């Protein structure tokens with residue numbers, strides 16, 4: 001079993017990377033593999049609402065010139081998904097949101113129903129708002145949200161400073177164990193299948 005970890009920070013070795021590493025170590029101890037995709041420092045696009053990914057059922061974004069489709073390619077083989085992002089101005093950082101919104105819209109079929117978690121990292125404030133924001137796509141895609149002993153948040157300013165937030169680091173380890181616990185239970189031969197969905201009733205509030 002494999003969990004895809006997405007590092008939304010522009011810092012390679014920042015606090016988001018450290019948080020995800022702590023989760024990865026915890027998952028490894030439970031026998032679960034991880035793969036990390038870093039969104040990097042290069043320019044990224046926001047969604048332009050062309051709807052081509054949906055109308056043509058592309059399963060990926062029409063734009064291939066940034067990291068979005070590299071994430072999309074990793075999704076089909078992921079049993080679980082964890083996104084991590086730093087808090088900028090009380091929100092998840094813009095580059096992460098720009099990429100992740102395109103991934104969620106174009107590759108929703110590879111995210112749907114998979115156990116998922118968000119992690120928000122900040123110096124002082126805004127982490128719970130960012131955490132809530134990051135959970136929103138998962139909540140609309142039937143994903144069981146994986147939680148921990150506290151909200152999945154961590155504090156630190158400079159690279160590696162989050163190590164001093166010992167409770168936050170413990171929260172990361174618990175998150176890894178909880179993800180492993182859920183994945184193992186869902187994979188059991190006697191797991192009860194998810195009930196069938198009703199046909200979707202799109203409702204755009206147009207009369």
Ligand SMILES: Cc1cc2nc3c(=O)[nH]c(=O)nc-3n(C[C@H](O)[C@H](O)[C@H](O)COP(=O)(O)O)c2cc1C
Pocket residue numbers: 009010011013014015016017085086087088089090091121122123124125126155156157158159160
């Ligand atoms: C543009 C910008 C805005 C930020 N806004 C906030 C904020 O609103 N609240 C906060 O507590 N920290 C804020 N920070 C600090 C980062 O959240 C913090 O340094 C975090 O650890 C960065 O994670 P990283 O090392 O993974 O990039 C901001 C940092 C930057 C660069």
